[in-house]
Every structure is written in structure tokens, then in C-alpha cells.
Amino acid sequence: xxxxxxxxxxxxxxxxxxxxxxxxxxxxxxxxxxxxxxxxxxxxxxxxxxxxxxxxxxxxxxxxxxxxxxxxxxxxxxxxxxxxxxxxxxxxxxxxxxxxxxxxxxxxxxxxxxxxxxxxxxxxxxxxxxxxxxxxxxxxxxxxxxxxxxxxxxxxxxxxxxxxxxxxxxxxxxxxxxxxxxxxxxxxxxxxxxxxxxxxxxxxxxxxxxxxxxxxxxxxxxxxxxxxxxxxxxxxxxxxxxxxxxxxxxxxxxxxxxxxxxxxxxxxxxxxxxxxxxxxxxxxxxxxxxxxxxxxxxxxxxxxxxxxxxxxxxxxxxxxxxxxxxxxxxxxxxxxxxxxxxxxxxxxxxxxxxxxxxxxxxxxxxxxxxxxxxxxxxxxxxxxxxxxxxxxxxxxxxxxxxxxxxxxxxxxxxxxxxxxxxxxxxxxxxxxxxxxxxxxxxxxxxxxxxxxxxxxxxxxxxxxxxxxxxxxxxxxxxxxxxxxxxxxxxxxxxxxxxxxxxxxxxxxxxxxxxxxxxxxxxxxxxxxxxxxxxxxxxxxxxxxxxxxxxxxxxxxxxxxxxxxxxxxxxxxxxxxxxxxxx
RNA sequence: UGUCCGAUGGUGUAAUGGUAGCACAAGGCCCUUUGGAGGCUUUUGUCAUGGUUCGAAUCCAUGUCGGACAGCCA
Numbered sequence: 298x299x300x301x302x303x304x305x306x307x308x309x310x311x312x313x314x315x316x317x318x319x320x321x322x323x324x325x326x327x328x329x330x331x332x333x334x335x336x337x338x339x340x341x342x343x344x345x346x347x348x349x350x351x352x353x354x355x356x357x358x359x360x361x362x363x364x365x366x367x368x369x370x371x372x373x374x375x376x377x378x379x380x381x382x383x384x385x386x387x388x389x390x391x392x393x394x395x396x397x398x399x400x401x402x403x404x405x406x407x408x409x410x411x412x413x414x415x416x417x418x419x420x421x422x423x424x425x426x427x428x429x430x431x432x433x434x435x436x437x438x439x440x441x442x443x444x445x446x447x448x449x450x451x452x453x454x455x456x457x458x459x460x461x462x463x464x465x466x467x468x469x470x471x472x473x474x475x476x477x478x479x480x481x482x483x484x485x486x487x488x489x490x491x492x493x494x495x496x497x498x499x500x501x502x503x504x505x506x507x508x509x510x511x512x513x514x515x516x517x518x519x520x521x522x523x524x525x526x527x528x529x530x531x532x533x534x535x536x537x538x539x540x541x542x543x544x545x546x547x548x549x550x551x552x553x554x555x556x557x558x559x560x561x562x563x564x565x566x567x568x569x570x571x572x573x574x575x576x577x578x579x580x581x582x583x584x585x586x587x588x589x590x591x592x593x594x595x596x597x598x599x600x601x602x603x604x605x606x607x608x609x610x611x612x613x614x615x616x617x618x619x620x621x622x623x624x625x626x627x628x629x630x631x632x633x634x635x636x637x638x639x640x641x642x643x644x645x646x647x648x649x650x651x652x653x654x655x656x657x658x659x660x661x662x663x664x665x666x667x668x669x670x671x672x673x674x675x676x677x678x679x680x681x682x683x684x685x686x687x688x689x690x691x692x693x694x695x696x697x698x699x700x701x702x703x704x705x706x707x708x709x710x711x712x713x714x715x716x717x718x719x720x721x722x723x724x725x726x727x728x729x730x731x732x733x734x735x736x737x738x739x740x741x742x743x744x745x746x747x748x749x750x751x752x753x754x755x756x757x758x759x760x761x762x763x764x765x766x767x768x769x770x771x772x773x774x775x776x777x778x779x780x781x782x783x784x785x786x787x788x789x790x791x792x793x794x795x796x797x798x799x800x801x802x803x804x805x806x807x808x809x810x811x812x813x814x815x816x817x818x819x820x821x822x823x824x825x826x827x828x829x830x831x832x833x834x835x836x837x838x839x840x841x842x843x844x845x846x847x848x849x850x851x852x853x854x855x856x857x858x859x860x861x862x863x864x865x866x867x868x869x870x871x872x873x874x875x876x877x878x879x
Numbered sequence: 880u881g882u883c884c885g886a887u888g889g890u891g892u893a894a895u896g897g898u899a900g901c902a903c904a905a906g907g908c909c910c911u912u913u914g915g916a917g918g919c920u921u922u923u924g925u926c927a928u929g930g931u932u933c934g935a936a937u938c939c940a941u942g943u944c945g946g947a948c949a950g951c952c953a
Contacts, residue, residue, distance in 0.1 A: 325892085325893080325901095326893095327892095331895085351953095352953095353952085353953050355952090355953080386953065388952095388953080389952060389953070391952090392952075392953090442951095444951095445951095446950080446951055449950095449951075450949075450950085453949060454949075455881085455949055456881050456882070456948070456949060457880070457881045457882095458881085458949095459881095460949090487951090488951060490951095491951055493951095500882085501881050501882040501883090502881090502882055502883075502948080503881095503882085503948060503949050504948070504949095505882095506949085509950090509951050511951085512951035513951080514951080528951095530950095530951075530952085530953090531952070531953050532953095535953085551884075551885090551946080551947065552946095552947055552948075552953095553947095553953090554883060554884060554947070554948085555882075555883055555884090555947065555948045556948085557883090558882095558883090577884085579885090579946095584890085590953095632891075632892085632902065632903080633891060633892080634891065634892045634893085635892095636885090636891090636892075637884065637885060638884095638885060638886070638891090638892090638946095639884090639885075639945085639946055639947085640890080640891065640892095641890075641891090642890075642891055642903095643889090643890045643891070643903070643904070645890080645903060645904060646890075646891065646902080646903050646904085648903095649902085649903060649904090650903095652915090652916095656915080656916060661913080661915095690913085690915095690916075691916070691917095720914095722914080723914090731912055732912090733912060733913070734912075735912095737912095764912070769912080770912095773912080774914095775914080776911090776912045776913065776914090777913090778913075842913085842915080844913050844915080845913045845914080845915070846913090846915095847915095869913080869914095869915050869916095870914090870915065870916090871914075871915090872914050872915090873914045874914090875914095876914080
């Protein structure tokens with residue numbers, strides 16, 4: 298799968314280039330930055346700051362990863378000489394794929410970060426990791442175990458019950474060395490043996506109860522092919538990879554807190570280049586969505602969404618396709634902060650960051666999503682006027698354009714009510730509204746078909762009320778958008794909404810599956826939308842605000858030349874909708 | 880009746896022994912040729928109980944509540 302990148306500022310760089318500090322989202326300090334600053338002060342790591350972002354290439358990156366990316370690359374960028382590595386934690390070939398390593402790189406780059414020459418793979422270290430394991434065996438701190446997976450579970454005990462030692466625990470160093478070599482040589486079946494660290498089966502920390510550090514898996518690896526039939530486990534590979542790369546601060550999420558003693562044990566047991574400090578922070582939880590790769594994969598595989606880059610997905614690729622900008626994501630990440638408290642962030646905060654950014658940069662245009670025809674009975678047939686319109690009131694440099702106006706227009710169905718609700722100050726029989734950048738009109742006649750559906754509104758214009766005209770300053774409560782029927786571009790527009798109907802689909806009750814809470818209205822496809830003609834040449838790189846409706850961008854996959862398909866990134870704040878709901 | 884971690888308005892965070900502040904959300908007002916944006920404004924908070932201190936969100940103790948951990952996943 299490929300997705301068009303919407304930024305062009307991907308810079309190539311050389312080794313030891315400081316990690317790019319993406320501009321515009323200066324993060325306030327947090328407890329991790331405090332630790333880094335204190336370590337710099339004390340000279341703990343010789344003044345160096347080396348972080349890493351270590352994804353497993355078994356899925357697409359999501360907004361939660363963005364938090365980690367902004368943290369790790371951010372810290373590197375803020376410290377003189379700081380570097381952030383991109384390291385693929387590819388120790389489980391059964392689940393990993395090059396599609397994911399490609400998408401991960403694209404997403405990190407798109408977010409605005411640069412690892413320079415510092416791209417690594419845990420699989421780069423397989424040989425060294427193997428040697429370290431032999432070292433551990435020689436030290437009497439690792440042994441080959443023949444227990445089956447089921448047996449190992451029963452020997453492990455439980456959080457409150459100590460485990461029992463494996464009967465294979467006291468094999469000699471020589472026997473272990475031979476067996477481990479035979480494991481590597483492929484002499485045993487998958488799962489027949491493991492290499493285990495020899496620590497303490499009675500430890501109150503289950504991760505210290507002789508954890509497996511190598512398992513036999515005769516599976517081809519996406520980088521090493523069939524060179525290996527044994528693969529190191531996360532706890533063993535990660536700390537050593539960190540050390541090999543000279544990482545100073547190994548930042549990970551809270552669930553690894555309990556693993557830290559093992560991280561430290563391995564590095565203390567071996568002669569390694571350095572001993573990085575593992576620091577844990579709370580992963581991002583966002584309301585009205587799910588964040589686990591397993592669940593996102595499920596949505597993709599069961600075709601509940603189009604793909605990993607479905608605009609409803611909280612993936613970086615999905616947000617990008619929807620029209621969210623990297624700046625908005627970075628600002629969001631700066632705003633949510635970094636702590637050890639495992640909370641639930643309101644998705645409204647993300648939505649705010651998106652609107653904030655898009656409001657600054659989006660070109661304003663007029664588009665009618667659900668058209669209703671308006672005929673201006675006192676406007677000359679065949680006449681067209683070009684109405685000047687501002688492209689972006691937030692940015693004078695964006696200039697202006699003209700929009701064609703004529704006798705037959707489309708307006709939004711929602712902008713007319715035959716029987717007006719209270720506080721409705723748009724169009725209704727006998728009422729006047731202002732047409733944005735044009736005239737004040739008055740509704741006189743409602744025309745319906747046999748079924749009683751409204752097919753046409755007959756209105757009259759106040760000819761002096763044209764923008765800049767004699768009566769243009771008249772106080773009119775409502776202003777609505779419109780598109781000239783004769784000039785309109787008909788297009789497909791997709792309205793996206795929250796993927797789930799409940800704040801915590803993950804957590805919605807005993808035995809309930811998160812998919813029960815999928816929002817049936819998360820995608821609404823409109824095929825008869827009428828757009829102002831300037832949109833015919835819209836490209837995915839340009840963000841638009843359809844006035845009074847929301848922010849839109851041309852879909853990078855489904856748009857064709859001269860025939861754009863638009864995605865709604867997010868709606869405008871809508872105080873009328875709020876009024877009605879309240 | 881294990882180990883580790885955490886707890887500040889509805890939500891996310893700041894205050895590092897010295898005036899509990901910011902943002903989002905919610906409400907109100909002003910402004911507006913986008914019911915957008917913007918401006919002003921209001922409501923709501925230190926888990927509990929003790930202790931140390933001139934002074935505690937912060938330090939200590941106890942309790943309560945919440946989270947993570949029992950893959951040959953990461």
C-alpha cells in the first residue's frame with residue numbers, strides 16, 4: 298500500500314546528524330526531560346543524549362506512537378548533539394513484514410522527524426546477541442531448558458505463588474553451550490527447547506523467574522531469511538540493542554516497568570558498552586477509538602475499515618489520508634504532556650488541534666453537500682457575475698478569487714426550513730438571508746413534487762444589496778453559502794465521524810467485544826455535491842475549508858484529474874447543532 | 880492474601896516546601912457577510928486520615944481507589 302505523502306520536506310542527512318526538531322510544537326518540560334536535563338548536568342552519560350524509537354514492524358503506526366516519536370525525537374532535538382535512532386524491533390519474524398517497515402519510515406518522516414543515518418534493526422545484532430548468550434551460559438547465568446511451553450507455565454507459579462526450578466537448570470556450561478549451538482544449527486523442533494536466564498524462580502517479580510531469552514522458530518525472517526532458526530526474546534534483545542547503540546535514555550511505556558529489573562540484570566551480567574536508563578511513561582489512550590495494533594489489525598482483516606489508512610483509523614496513515622497535518626499531531630502531542638498516569642485523553646483535544654491548524658492554513662471555498670435548487674425570479678436569465686471572495690481571512694497572503702453567480706443556485710438543504718425552528722435564522726418562507734459574497738435574498742415560494750418533497754425554492758434578490766452595494770450593510774441575521782448551478786462541479790464527498798459510539802470501546806463491559814460499538818455512521822458518502830468550479834483542480838496537498846461546513850482535502854487515492862473526491866477531515870465547530878441538541 | 884507504579888476541576892496537565900495556574904470541554908457576553916475565527920467572562924480541583932513544618936498538592940506514615948505483570952509476543 299502506498300499513500301501520497303503530503304509534505305515535501307524530507308531531507309536526507311548523514312551519520313550523526315542531530316535528530317530534526319520538528320518546528321512549531323515546543324513541548325513543555327516533563328519528568329523525562331527533567332531526568333535528561335539532570336543527567337546532562339551531572340555528566341552521567343558524558344553529556345550525550347541518545348534516544349530511540351523502537352517499533353516492531355508488525356502493524357502501522359498510530360497516534361499513540363506519535364506521542365512516543367515526538368518524545369524521543371523531541372528530546373534528541375532539544376539537546377545539543379542529541380540523536381534519536383529509528384530501530385526496528387524485529388525479533389519475531391512470524392508477525393513482521395517489510396510492508397510495515399516501509400510504512401513506519403514513511404510515517405515518521407511525514408511527522409517531520411529525521412533519523413539521519415541512524416536506522417537500525419535488532420536483527421542487525423543477531424550474531425552479537427548470540428555471542429552474548431554464550432557469554433551468559435559461560436557465566437552460569439543461562440541454561441538450555443527442555444520444558445514444554447505448558448510445563449513452563451506450570452513451573453512459573455503465579456504472582457502470589459513462587460515458581461519451581463526447571464529440572465534442566467543445573468546442566469553444565471559445556472552441555473548448555475553444545476545444546477545452544479545445536480539449537481542454532483536447527484537440530485531441534487520448534488518449541489522443543491529454550492535458552493533461559495538463570496535468575497530466581499522465587500522472585501516476586503515474575504519476569505525474573507528464569508525468563509526465556511531464546512526460542513526455536515524455524516521461520517524465515519524478512520531480513521535475515523533462513524539464516525536463523527532461533528530468535529531472541531524482547532527482554533533480552535532490547536536492552537542489549539540499546540547498549541550496543543549507546544542509547545542513554547531508553548524510553549518506553551508503563552507496562553515495561555515490571556521488566557526493568559530484567560533489563561538491568563542482563564546488562565549487569567554482561568560486559569556491555571554501556572548501561573542505558575529505562576524510563577517508562579503512560580501510553581496514549583484516546584476516547585472513541587482503539588489503540589492496540591491487534592485490534593486495528595482486526596478491523597483491517599475483517600474489512601470493517603478499508604485498510605490501515607482508512608481515514609477513520611487512528612493510524613498515522615489514516616489521519617494523513619483524512620487530511621490531518623503533521624503540525625496538528627505534533628501540537629496535540631505537545632499538549633497532552635508526558636506522565637506516569639494512565640488516563641484517557643478526550644479526542645476533543647485532538648479535534649481542537651486539527652481545527653486550530655487547519656483554520657490557519659485552509660483555503661475557504663463554497664460547496665453545497667446536500668443541494669436544494671434556488672431560482673432567483675427577478676435575476677436576469679443568462680447573466681453571470683463574478684463575485685470576489687477572500688481565500689483565507691486568517692491569512693491575507695492567501696489572496697482572493699472570484700466565484701460565478703447566476704440565476705439558478707444550489708444551497709444547503711439544512712439551510713432551509715419550511716417551518717422554522719426557534720432561533721433558526723437561515724432561509725424560510727418570507728425570510729431574508731445573505732448569500733455569502735453576493736446578494737440578500739428573500740424566499741417567496743416553495744415548490745414540491747407529488748410526493749411532497751421540496752424541489753425548488755423561488756426567491757428574489759435585493760439588487761442593491763450586492764456586496765459593496767447600497768444596501769449591503771443591512772442587518773441580516775443569517776449568511777449562507779451557495780454554488781451557481783450552471784457552473785457547479787458535481788463531486789463525491791465523504792463525511793467521516795468517530796469510529797466508535799462509546800468513549801471506551803476497549804472497556805465497555807464484561808464479555809463485550811469492542812466491535813459492537815463501531816459507529817454505523819462513521820462514514821457517509823455523498824455523491825451529488827455541488828462545488829464551486831475552482832475546486833476542479835484541487836490536489837490532495839491543499840487543505841480547504843468548505844465554508845460553514847468543515848475542513849476537506851482531496852483523497853490522494855481516489856481522486857482523478859479534474860474529478861476530485863473529498864474527505865472531510867473534521868467539521869467546523871457548530872453552535873447551531875449544539876443549540877438544537879441542547 | 881505478591882511485586883511494581885500511580886492518584887490535582889468533566890478531561891489532559893503545571894506548580895520541584897511559599898498566591899493551586901494553563902489548555903480542552905461546558906456555560907454566558909461581545910464581535911462577525913462563515914451560527915467559523917477572534918475577544919471578554921463564569922463554574923468546577925489537590926483521594927482520605929494523621930504527622931513533620933512558621934508554611935504541605937509537594938516530605939513521612941497508614942488507609943482507600945486505580946493500573947501493569949503469570950507468551951517460547953513486543
